[in-house]
Every structure is written in structure tokens, then in C-alpha cells.
Amino acid sequence: MRPIALAIHGGCGVMAKLDLSEDEWMAARADLARSLQAGWAVLTGGGSALDAVEAAVVVMEDSPHFNAGHGAALNAAGEHELDAAIMDGSTLAAGAVAAARRIRNPVKAARAVLESGEAVMLAGGAADAFARESGLAVVDPSYFTTERRLEALARMKARAAAGTTRLASEAEKRGTVGAVACDGAGRLAAATSTGGYTNKPVGRVGDSPIIGAGTYARDGICAVSGTGKGEYFIRHAVGHEVASRMAYLGESLTAAAAKVIHEDLAPYGIGAGLVAVAADGSVTAPYNTDGMFRGWVTAEGRFHVASHAEVFEVTEEFARP
Ligand code: ASP
Numbered sequence: 001m002r003p004i005a006l007a008i009h010g011g012c013g014v015m016a017k018l019d020l021s022e023d024e025w026m027a028a029r030a031d032l033a034r035s036l037q038a039g040w041a042v043l044t045g046g047g048s049a050l051d052a053v054e055a056a057v058v059v060m061e062d063s064p065h066f067n068a069g070h071g072a073a074l075n076a077a078g079e080h081e082l083d084a085a086i087m088d089g090s091t092l093a094a095g096a097v098a099a100a101r102r103i104r105n106p107v108k109a110a111r112a113v114l115e116s117g118e119a120v121m122l123a124g125g126a127a128d129a130f131a132r133e134s135g136l137a138v139v140d141p142s143y144f145t146t147e148r149r150l151e152a153l154a155r156m157k158a159r160a161a162a163g164t165t166r167l168a169s170e171a172e173k174r175g176t177v178g179a180v181a182c183d184g185a186g187r188l189a190a191a192t193s194t195g196g197y198t199n200k201p202v203g204r205v206g207d208s209p210i211i212g213a214g215t216y217a218r219d220g221i222c223a224v225s226g227t228g229k230g231e232y233f234i235r236h237a238v239g240h241e242v243a244s245r246m247a248y249l250g251e252s253l254t255a256a257a258a259k260v261i262h263e264d265l266a267p268y269g270i271g272a273g274l275v276a277v278a279a280d281g282s283v284t285a286p287y288n289t290d291g292m293f294r295g296w297v298t299a300e301g302r303f304h305v306a307s308h309a310e311v312f313e314v315t316e317e318f319a320r321p
Pocket of ligand 1: 011012013175176194195196197205206207208214226227228229230231
């Protein structure tokens, strides 16, 4: 079997260290660990990279600690509009939903779109209806709302009124979840899911569901899932750009990803990060913010999670739900 690999992120909009209690940090890290375990179980069981990234993202969508699914950001109307995508690097098949309002696990709907083969992306009410028809769980939008997201929206509205939106912290603004994997057959896959950014315009679609921007996978090269101000990820086609640098310039995964995050996106002063895996099983997780929720598994099966610079190795006790 070739090397298997898995990396995840829970967004580069990490709270300032002091904003969360130690219990809350532990809970967020434990959910990252559970996400890794879900994806890793698929890979070690001989499953596909596609199934692994979906499984990993579902855990983070279900967690209130990340901006996707339960705990997603609220838009300017105080509503949730959810974006997600998944891509199979071996066939370049992809599926996405945009501005969905009722799908409990948007990444599952993205997968169903991929499997249906009739479209790459479904949006709005059509995405919700498709999920329902596909037998996926559909929920009242209040399911997605948490106290923290209500507070974040109130703060962003106050900032907008005071003209200080640009001073908002990354945590107030955004977050996303994503996973990338390489399976035993050498196949690559990526998946990303998000509520977008707090106080975003109604109908705004970010980079996460845009194939080649926030989500991209191509066997033999790399798989990428991004987090950060989506408009710039779309303009720079970040996922495809990382893959292109590797394919055309022969850059390593680490060099290509670092160039895009730390150089190409630097002039805009936006928060940005990504996780990526290469065909050789190497992983990278660059970010330019104070922190990025992230996790990865080494080739020997050791689990690591982190929010800021400090990296925690996951022990059984640590990962207890
Ligand atoms: N990329 C997401 C978006 O723009 C937000 C984020 O990752 O922080 O929708």
C-alpha cells in the first residue's frame, strides 16, 4: 500500500487565545481529533480519499466550534447560507452546494451532487430540495445558530455602523472547515464546508464551493482546502494555483502553498490559510493569521492538532468526547 495521509483545518479565524476558556479550547481540539479519527478510520480500512475527507468534514460540521454546519456564521440578514464542495482527484469529479439554508451536513449534499453527475454545483433552494430528495437530513435553520455566532453578528453590525469593520478580528469575521487526503491507492481528494463570513451580503457565495479556488484535488499533484477571505481565493484560483505551481514549475507542495499564502495573497492584508496533501503523502498547513485550527496524521499514524503555534499530539485520553 502506498502512504496514506490526512490533514484537516477548522478555519484560520481562530479566536484570540484569551477569548476562550481552557475547556472550550480542549473541546475544539477534541473535535479536531475526532475529525481526524473519522477520516483516518476510512483510510486505514482501505477506503477512498473521497470517503475520508467527507467523514472528516462531517464531524467538524456537527461541532459547534467551527464555522460550518452547526455553528455556522450568520449573514447580514441574520440567516445562514452554507457553502460546501468535495472533489475526487482521480476522476476530477466534483460536487458543490452554495447558499444552502437547510442541509444539516452540506458536505454530504456536495457528495450527492458529485455522485449524481448532472451538475457540479447546485445553489439556494434547489440545493436544499436536492438534499431532501437525496434522503439527506434537512433541518430548521435555527439548528445552525449558536450564541457565539449571534454575538459575532451583533459585533460586526456595530463595527459596520461605526465604520470599523476592517479592524475586526479574524475570529469575529470568519472560519471554515476542510480536509484533504491521500488513500492507499494514491488517490487524492479535498472537501471544504463553511458558513462564509459574519455579516456577509445575502446571496454571497465564497470560495469554498468553487472548484479550483477553495477546493481542488488532482491525482499525481495535490489536494487543497482553503480558508480565508474567499473573494481573494476565487480571484487567485488558490487551489488550482498551488497545483499549477507544482505541476508546471516543479515546486514542492510546501513551497507552492507558502508562495500563494505568504506572497500572492499578502498585498491584500487578508487572513488566509490552507491544508494540502501531495501525491507522495506529504502535507502542509500554512496560514498568515494568529492561528488556524488544524490537524494531521503522520505516516506512522500519530495524530496532531493545533490552533496556534503549539502542536498537541493526540492521546486516547485527549480525544475522549
Ligand atoms: N473562505 C470562507 C469564505 O470566504 C471563509 C473562511 O474560510 O474564513 O466563505
